[in-house]
Amino acid sequence: MDKSLMKILVCPICKGKLDLNIIEYQKDAIISGELVCKKCKELFPIKNGVPHLLPKNLQFE
Numbered sequence: 001m002d003k004s005l006m007k008i009l010v011c012p013i014c015k016g017k018l019d020l021n022i023i024e025y026q027k028d029a030i031i032s033g034e035l036v037c038k039k040c041k042e043l044f045p046i047k048n049g050v051p052h053l054l055p056k057n058l059q060f061e
């Protein structure tokens with residue numbers, strides 16, 4: 001994913017801001033890493049350049 005996405009990504013659960021932990025980085029793109037919510041501490045993986053912002057519990061409207 002592009003790093004500029006961090007400006008628009010928010011936690012899908014609480015809409016809080018996300019912290020980025022980069023594991024693998026190539027040419028301005030994050031290949032793998034983690035997004036951690038500053039508010040509810042939920043963790044979302046980034047795999048193959050794609051952020052997976054799905055809550056574990058999908059019972060949200």
Ligand SMILES: [Zn+2]
Pocket residue numbers: 011012013014015016037038039040041042
């Ligand atoms: Zn959150």
